[in-house]
Amino acid sequence: MSRFEAMDGNTATAEAMRQVNPDVVAAYPITPQTSTVQTFSQFVADGEVDTEFIRVESEHSAMSACIGASAAGGRVMTATSANGLALMWEMVYIAASNRAPIVMTVVNRALSGPINIHCDHSDSMGTRDAGWIQLFGENPQEGYDNAIQAVRIAEHEDVLLPVMSMYDGFITSHGLERVQIEDDEAVRDFIGPFTAHDALLDVDNPVTYGPLDFYDFYMEHKRQQVEAMKYAKRVIPEVAADFEKHFGRRYGFFDEYRLDDAELALVVLSSTAGTARSVVDSLRAQGLKVGLLKPRVFRPFPAEELADALRDKIVVGVMDRSDSFGALGGPLFVELSAALKTYDVSAKMVDYVFGLGGRDTTPSQIESVFRDLAEMAETGEIKQLVTYLGVRE
Amino acid sequence: MVKLNAGWREIPIGGKIVDAGNAREYETGSWRATTPVVDQEECINCLLCWILCPDSSIDVKDEEMVGFHLRFCKGCGICAEICPVDAIEMVPETEPEE
Known part of the structure; x- marks a missing residue:
């Protein structure tokens, strides 16, 4: 038992x-x-x-x-x-x-x-x-x-x-x-x-x-x-x-949460997905069409499946818990950008590098990410390609 | 033994070699720049060359040194160096057959 x-x-x-x-x-x-x-x-x-x-x-x-x-x-x-x-x-x-x-x-x-x-x-x-x-x-x-x-x-x-x-x-x-x-x-x-x-x-x-x-x-x-x-x-x-x-427990390449009819999607790995899920719930309660995708398998990278899951989204925000210095953005962002481009997904994409060295990521920070995505969906413009979430300026 | 032009589907994974004793297939003699030549009149059959050859390329028959396995001899010259009676000479590859 x-x-x-x-x-x-x-x-x-x-x-x-x-x-x-x-x-x-x-x-x-x-x-x-x-x-x-x-x-x-x-x-x-x-x-x-x-x-x-x-x-x-x-x-x-x-x-x-x-x-x-x-x-x-x-x-x-x-x-x-x-x-x-x-x-x-x-x-x-x-x-x-x-x-x-x-x-x-x-x-x-x-x-x-x-x-x-x-x-x-x-x-x-x-x-x-x-x-x-x-x-x-x-x-x-x-x-x-x-x-x-x-x-x-x-x-x-x-x-x-x-x-x-x-x-x-x-x-x-x-x-x-x-x-x-x-x-x-x-x-x-x-x-x-x-x-x-x-x-x-x-x-x-x-x-x-x-x-x-x-x-x-x-x-x-x-x-x-x-x-x-x-x-x-x-x-x-x-x-x-x-x-x-x-x-009895189900696993896939990734886990979707309220993603089906979402217009704004957040993609984040590991424990931060738990925090993000509660933010999705509270923003959904306010009428915002937000959803979450939590990748489980990073290698092999399920590019086509990810593209299909994000195909009809307006803006996709990626949260990267590491950076690739000198690259376009963090590794998850770069990889996912290539996947969406390759499989003709037109969603706009932005990256948020967060939580480096164990810095806490709060629900209010994740909410601010969704607010950014909502603004981008409205204006059709990317305000900032890579944002360092919670860094002191 | 894997064929030289074998495709990726035809060879063992991970670079493993699954045939035992395959060193025989690898003819290191092509590396040679100088070739050992023995003077059988001088040779005393002490077999020091046979003991010390790193490529097991000294040919011995009935306890007598009779020559070299040139398909494998790399021409390192250890045999010539060690020979106590200087019976082995290293000759440049360009003129070994005279």
Whole structure:
């Protein structure tokens, strides 16, 4: 039987890891991820899992050990944040190009410097071209659910790519909420047994990992990664549908809230979507036709589906919790702009960079964004392409 | 063994090599700029060259050094350097066959 508990995001994720019971976890502590792996290491010490827990001297070593364990033929999980992810960087790319189906929770935190331990999305957004599937969760429940689905997505034989599951540092990682924890056996039944591909420990079928790959084959291997991402776009909804059948909670590429008949749409990732939903309700009560779209899957980017969902909107406001210095706007804005242009959506678009380094984003600020969008809809003019929400002038 | 002009659908994913013992297929002899030539009159069959050759390119038959596997010899010259009786000479690739 499933049970309801008050849990923060990290504890819920550690529960998911306990239920998955991976062969290997290699991790290094970093705020605000620390309590995920700390809680899991207690499960290891108490003999509640069969996992080989590898204590390493850095995140670079953590991801290296994960890649090695995956190549050896194990089911592998880990977790990190911010500068830990940055220190992994080299190996993050190698995990994807080695086609290692590793599942990693990334608890979003601002990258240094100046040094900061609070939430923004600069860490995982920096790895958006690394070849990992990226899922963003709004709350502890979604962190738990995404971690479980990530195992199935990563290990699908047409995908075989690593998956990053994100949620907001402190807000979600350390905020207690009601979480439905599923039955251990039900989770294990859902993810199924692990099938290794070309395992190094399969001594009867020797295989070489990581050989030199020059101009004669490198491009073909990159093309294969593109194809795996295309398959992932098919597999992610399939896994979500099966998850709903097992556990009743529905997931898609993104979540829509009062979006159907909306004229003004707001697009925002993760926990801020919760705040935005209440603002949508209060503005709807005042007769404003506003709606919300919360992306869940950032890689592969569901461009066509997003374009269809936003096709008849007048103005689309994007909220980016990280910036891409020198670019047109934040990464979500730039990516979504390209999608809407490619699929002939004529809505005007503006970007709001917000919440950097953990700065609070209030309902009144989100309301001011909707008021801006309403004004743009009326005048037909974009007042300011990128606004830094709440920055002191 | 993967064909040289194989498309992306035909090759193993992730740059993995799934055929064992494939080093045999990679003819490193094409890298060679100087070729070892042995004087069999001088050779004392100590087999130091056989021990030290990094490419296993010393040809030995019945415990006697009989020549080199030139499809794999990179021409590094370690054999010539180590030979205690100077029986091996490194000859520029342009004039090895005389």
